[in-house]
Each structure stands twice: as structure tokens, then as C-alpha cells.
Amino acid sequence: MKPYEWMVRYTAQSEWIERRGVLMWLAEVASGLGAGLYLISLFFNNLWGMLVGWLIVIALKGGFHLAYLGKPLRFWRIALKPGTSWMSRGFIFMVLFIGFGAIQMAFSYWLPGTGLEVTFKVLTGITVFLLAVYTGFVMNYVNGIPFWNSALLPLLFVLGGVLDGCGLIIAIGLFGGDVDIMAAEAVSRVLLVSTAVVIGIYLWSATYMGAAAKQSVVELVRGHIAPILWVGVVFFGIIVPVVISVSSYFTGEASSGLLLFGIACETIGAFSLKYCILKAGIYSPLISVNIY
């Protein structure tokens, strides 16, 4: 690429996906997985799931974000502008979730069924939902990248996160956790179909959001990112889990090995989906001239 070719052609954002930007991608995936697992664990009242989700958020999401910062020791400053910055809000949601989550899990373990436990479950539920949704708003706020500038993005991130959480809770159930696997599978089926539909609508609607957003979709569908979309998101993330899910619906019960394979595929799908969305973030050309 010539030095300033990026100003006269569609230019993909690179800060959040290339070089150290890979850490942002991993943090985004961990955010969805952790928050989704915690949400679904609250639904199934599974303490192990909550603990794993909580740890994913602290260790992986927090760790990757911290490692990405240019000045990690100043991380606390991120909380200073919640009035206008979604990143600031997200940091506050995360801190609140960590605090409320720790207290709630303590109550769930030592004082289950008490009013305090219920109160903190509600508080943690709200903060973890906000945690799941805020990454969508962080990206949705960026006007310069029309592909991200969609109201469907936060919804997609929440659905995807809860879907992945559903897979992880089934895995916890398979390894001896107290989980109603059939119920989790039923929820998973609904989420799988919903996520697939939202991905489809998101891509379709993006083609009407201007030339740059349309170019993003073209890159995703038949450009250099296409293999990751079709193999990672569509095949591993949707088709394989749907086939396993539908077969288990008709046969009554799928084997543990098959379920674990399906969960692994779903997780590959989660990584691929976030990668595709970050990688397909394209800026409009700064000026409209041909390349010299």
C-alpha cells in the first residue's frame, strides 16, 4: 500500500484487530463468553457457571484489555468519562459486576434463598447484562465505520454471548455440574436460530447503510475475510451446532462427545464472529480521487 492510499480508498481499521489489536479481539470474545455464561448461569441457578463466567470476565477480559493499553498503570482513568464514553461506562459496569458478582456468589453459597441473595442476583444480573451489551455500543457509536454503526450490533453481541454461555453451561453440566442439560439445549436451540437470523439481518441491512458498509459486507461475503465468515461463523458456529441440536431434539439425547464437539464448534463461531466484525470495519475514503 502506498503511504496514503488509505485516505483515498476504503481502509479497514487495524488498531483493534492487527498486531496488539488481537488482544482487543480476544477481550471482546472473553467479554461475550464470560457475561453470557454468567447470565445463563443465573437463569439455571448454577454456581459453578457463575464462578467460571466471573473468572473469565476478570482474568481474560480484564487481562486482555489491560495488556492492550498503551499505559496499563493508568487503567483506572478509564472510569472518568461515563457521561459520554461507552468505554468508560463499560469499565464501570465491569467493576460493578465484579463486586456484585462476588457478593452474590458468596450469598448463593452460604445463604441461599435469602432476600439478600435475591437482591444481589438482580443487581448482578443487571450489571452483567450491561457488560454483555456495552461492547456493541462501543462499536456502534463509531460513525466513521458505517458497518459498525448499526443498532443491531449490541443485540447481536448479547445474543451471541448468551449462546456461547449456553454452550459452556452444558459443558459444565457434562462434567458433573448441576445443570438441566435438556433445558439448556432447548434454550440453545432458540438462541442459535435467533443469532443466525440477527447475523443475516445485520449483514443484509448493512448493504443499505452506505457504500462503505456495503463494501464491508462484500469483504465479508466474498473478500479476504470470507473464509472466516463461511467456515468459522456459518459452518462451525451455526450449521454444526444446529445439526447436533436438531438431531438431539429428534433422538432424545445426544452423546456427551457430540455435545462437547458442538460446544467447541460454537466457541470457534464466537471467536470467528467477533473477528469478522472487527476485521470488516471499514472507513469511508477521506477524499474521493483516484490513486495517483
Place this chain on the structure above:
Amino acid sequence: MARYGMVIDLLRCIGCYSCVIACKQEHFLPSGIFWNRLVIGETGKYPVVAKQMYPVLCNHCKEAACVKVCPSGATTKREDGMVVIDYDKCVGCRYCVIACPYQQRTFYADGKREYFPGQGLTELELIGKELYPLQPGTVVKCNFCAERVDEGLKRGLKPGVDREATPACVNACPVKARYFGDLDDPRSEVSVLIKEKRGFQLHPEFGTEPSVYYITQ
């Protein structure tokens, strides 16, 4: 209070890169970092083609996306309209780099990068690190030579008129393609140029209201 802005005459610009170099000199910008850039392109198809020079820099937007998204309060908008970064507050999250629709922000990653790789920092680079201490791990961008403007104002000079109070790129332009001044003053040179020559901004559809205008008449 004034709101400073710039007007760039695209018909006058000859693409000499004086502004780019003057900016690098003024701020001792490290290797690979540019606050002023020059885009050279062409329109039309052979044999009817026209060469175009587009000097680009931070637009110091009135509704700056970077100011809104900055989570640490490092990027702020001064009363005079200049968007500046406090390097002591920047956490290096790069949300502003992503949010700027004009892609005018750069993450300064490598403080040890030399102009002549393997030969160590030159004397000039070392002086620059003392005089203009950019911090590796933070985001940098054009500041409209805020330090020159402030110093000039203290001495009672007028930005855009007196050289000592005017950005280096404006001073360096040999064909006077750049103008600097108060956009809120209807009698200032920049306001008159924008009005008379129908100044336009880059991507006004983003709603950021850039303070850098271009004229082609």
C-alpha cells in the same frame, strides 16, 4: 472567545510537502509519525485528468468524536476550539483512533524508533525528546500548534496574522495556500474566504463540524 480554524486553498497547493516537514520540525515528531499529511490523487480518465493535492490534518471538530469517546478525559476541547491531548492522562486505549472518521490520530507505540535504524538517535532527536516529550503508549495528533498560538497571544499577537502566533504549517507554505484564524469572527480572513469562496469540509455528513475548510475557487 475565538474558535480557531484553517482554510486550505486546493488550487494554490503545489504539493511541496513544506507543511508536512514544517510540522515534523516544529514538534520534533518521531520517525513514522505525521500530524500533517498530503494526499496526492488524480481525478478523471486519461487523457482528461486532473491532479489533486489534499493537505490533511486534524480537523479540530466542533463536535469532535474523539473528545466524546475518550474514556480518560485526556482528549479535550479548549475554549478556542482546539482539540488537544494531555499525554499524562492518555491510557492508550485507542478508542479515539478508531472513532476519528478522518483517521488523523496515531498511536505512538515505539519511543525508541530511530530515523536512521541501527545508528542510534541523532542529536536533533534527543533534543526533540526533551523539548517536546511525547509519551510512547499514548495517542498523538495535530494540535494546531497550540503552544505557538498561546505564546503569541501572551505577547499580544494575533493568530493567523502574526507569524509567531500562527501554526508552523501555515507559515511554511510557500504559495500561501493555508490560512489560519478565528472562525467566529465574520471579518477574519478565514471567515471571509469560507463565505466568498464557498469553503467546504471533509465528510460533513458525520456531523462533526470540522474547523478545517477547503476552497477550490
